[in-house]
Amino acid sequence: MNQNSQQLDAVVIGAGQAGLAAGYHLARAKLRFEILEQSPRVGDGWRRRWESLRLFTPAQHDGLPGLPFPAARNTYPGKEEFAAYLENYAAHFGLPVRTGVRVDAVTAAGSGFAVDTARGTVRARNVIVAAGANVFPRIPNAAAGLDPAISQLHSSHYRGPAEIPDGEVLVVGAGTSGAEIALELSAGHRVLLSGRPTPHIPDPLLRYAGGAYWRFIHSVLTLHTPVGRKVAATFHQRGAPLIRISPKDLDRAGVVRMPRFTGTAEGRPVFDGGASAEVRTVIWATGFRPDLDWVHGPERAPSGWPQTTRGVVPGVPGLYFVGLPFQYALTSGLIGGVGRDAAYVVRDLAQRVQEPSVVAAVPEPRNGDREDGGRGKAEHAGGTHTGP
Incomplete structure (x- = not known):
């Protein structure tokens, strides 16, 4: 897979929920990109979890952009169901996923990046790291x-x-x-x-007021609000x-x-x-720590997570992250929250490509999904990110 002669607009590293959400928005923007996944199949990261595992969020919040999860509201899908959904999502949108490709290093090279793998080096103007938060125990x-x-x-x-x-x-x-x-x-x-x-989230709250609860953690508990920043400060603990x-x-x-x-x-x-x-x-059951030494360039917080501005890496143009816990909101590390973060990152990436038609193809979020909670004010909040 040596592509030294062809520079892609973007490479996405990881074909989990964050990487596929990024791929969806890159495809809508008509950019040339690939998604590199080290596992043999899309969804294998979920298949390896314990047998009885079910998702922690109800089905109505378990879909990625453009394709709702096919299960009844207020049910909690199992890991195999969600792994199959991810595999179907990639096929449904024809996303260019290459499985069995482990990335060994990402390094700035000229006007873009060199992504080194065991199968060769891929050149891209931009890189989105969506390798997941659950890496090293x-x-x-x-x-x-x-x-x-x-x-x-x-x-x-x-x-x-x-x-x-x-x-x-x-x-x-x-x-x-x-x-x-x-x-x-x-x-x-x-x-x-x-x-x-x-804290325990009571079943009646999710059953009868789940929409209001989701809006609170998705649109209020963000780096844009004082209460959100307070929660983010201790989120990883x-x-x-x-x-x-x-x-x-x-x-x-x-x-x-x-x-x-x-x-x-x-x-x-x-x-x-x-x-x-x-x-x-x-x-x-003590969580995970990041494995990001192979990504060269971003500054790290004491926790080991990269310092970003809503997934955009300051000082390293073209390098992005999606799927970091509390990247922007409490829902950033949840399935239903990665789509908004991916849209924000891809819009910034498309502007770097400097093709006006491409920028126009990345839609602004719908009012309910606005990054600023619908108040109409752009907010670029930085933060240190940890946690699933």
Whole structure:
């Protein structure tokens, strides 16, 4: 796949929901682009998750631009359904996805970029990195102090109860992923769940006022508003809100809730306050850290995430990101939020291509999807981004 003689308008790295949303807008803008995906099939990132995983948002908010998700409102699709949707989305719009292509480096070269892969170098005037936020498992350094007899795995490697040894299980991390794993395992294990519970979104709120709730997290909790900036400042320190299950569900299932994990003592996990526990297995539902060393140029925040202005990288013209948590709003890291961010990024990219007809082909967001919440004022807010 050596394309040194042909410079594309854009290369998108990653064919998950963020990369496909970017591809949709690039196609509408009639730009020459490719989407590079390292997995053998579109959607494989979802297929590798645990067997019982369902999306954390209801079906009406699980569609990408131009193609609603084909499921009833207020249902929560499974991972296989969503993986199939992504594969169908790419085919439906004829997006130029190349699977099985791992990108090793992105480097500024002349008036564009060199995208180095095992199959050769692709040249492009612009690059959109949509490689996903769930990359390297984040595991506390103190995990090394646990007794070697204790089985350890990150939530990204969890597949189901059948793979967990008999005996007591500690799940560290009380966000949605940790809570769902703890609840599933409680049927056959004594389970401890460590961490400060994240806020619970009551089912009636989603069922009867879900539209208002979505508008709040999509159009109010943004980097444009004081309350949104306040939430963004600590967003990476907490797990996702609990949806579908509540702390009461955990209590009814017999899950023992523990304080925050703080370290180890004599090979056992220790919690805030000094208590310890003897367990057979520890599952780390502690999130992820970015793997972006292969992207040369952007400045990084202490968290490791790139500094961007709504996905546009200051000081590196032509380099963009889509799919960063809280890239612009709380919904930026959710399926239903990436389309707006992708539209913003592609509009800036099309202006760089300097073809007036191309710029006109990238539509302004509809009023309900305006980046500024519909107030008609353009806002370019920067931020540090973390979290799913």
